[in-house]
Amino acid sequence: MADWHWQTWQGQEFLTCELLRPWPHGFFTRQFWPQPPADLVAALREEATVQRVKQVHGNRVLTPAALPQDNRPVAMAEADGLVSDRPGQALWVCSADCSPVLIGDRATGQVSAIHAGWRGTAQAIVPVAVGQLQAHGSRLEDLVVAIGPAIAGAVYQVSVEVAATVGRTLIAEAPDDDAALIAQLQTWENSPVLSDQTPGKARLDVRLANVWQLVQLGLSPNQVAVAPHCTFQEPGRFFSYRRTGEKQVQWSGIVSDHSGSC
Structure with missing residues (x-):
């Protein structure tokens, strides 16, 4: 089982996964609300370019090159996943009970960030993202995947x-x-x-459904880690739409490297 660690920034904690240690990354908690990725990126790599989409519970996965040049909320493309296409890109997704999934390629440094709720998982959004990584030269054996805090199956x-x-x-x-x-x-x-x-x-348990999808693609279980935190059961740390009905989110992000040194 991969190790998970709390890091501190601005006096608050965010979660990281040992599998993704070569990449600046983090699963942020409700304490950082309402700071947007443009502010949170400083916790990872300040000079990284912020990339995000308008999430719609589908399985569309884009590269930053496909995003509108004016990346204000009114101009954001509709999708639920991003795959990096150059170094220094900070890819972000937001979630409350859905699974935030961050992927890194140890050979190329390329990364992906995915919002995987039950609808996206039913449409195999994580395998779609893996397929896009493969189309850009990734091999399954080089991928590592961290599934962040989400609602646990026992309470969903x-x-x-x-x-x-x-x-x-x-x-x-x-x-x-x-x-x-x-x-x-x-x-x-x-x-x-x-x-x-x-x-x-x-x-x-949407998290485990994504683990099964990845293993059936050909990843080994030790390439995938699931955070030991439930958004529904830990109100002090996480927003949960199922618990409160409020549309508040926590952000998860990862910065691409593309140097092949990860």
Whole structure:
């Protein structure tokens, strides 16, 4: 299991992952709200150029070259992931209960930042981002992935239909019946789907669904780390839309290197 560490900036803590140590990166907490990435980038690398998108719960992944030159909020492209195309780019995503996913390529220094809620995960946004990295020369064996603080499966109640929609990305020949699919997934060790006492409901761990997608792509489990923090269960550190219904977020970012020295 990869080590996670708290770092201090401006008297507040943000989280880093040992797997991503070669890259300036961080999963920021609610204490930094409402500072935008333009302010938070100084905690990582002050001179890095800030890149972000308007998140829409899809699976579109862009490079900064595809973004509007005027990157004000009104001009931001709609997407839920970014892949760097040159060094010194700080890629940012925001989340409350959804999974912030940061990826680094140890051979090229290239990085990706992804917002993966259940909708994006059902559309395989993380494999889409990996595919874009591969299109730019990455090899699966060189990638490392950190999945930041998000809502834990034990407390994330969803409909059976939602759980089955995500589950179908994990089973090549999935049964048509949602209940049968859920039952099959629940037999797995470290399953992303847990039982729920309420009829028609299940518990879904979106973080683990993304881990399974990555492993099925060909990454080894030791290339992927999941933060041991739940946004819903740690109100002192994290915003949670499921807990409060308020549209407040924490930011996660990573700075590209592209030198091939990571």
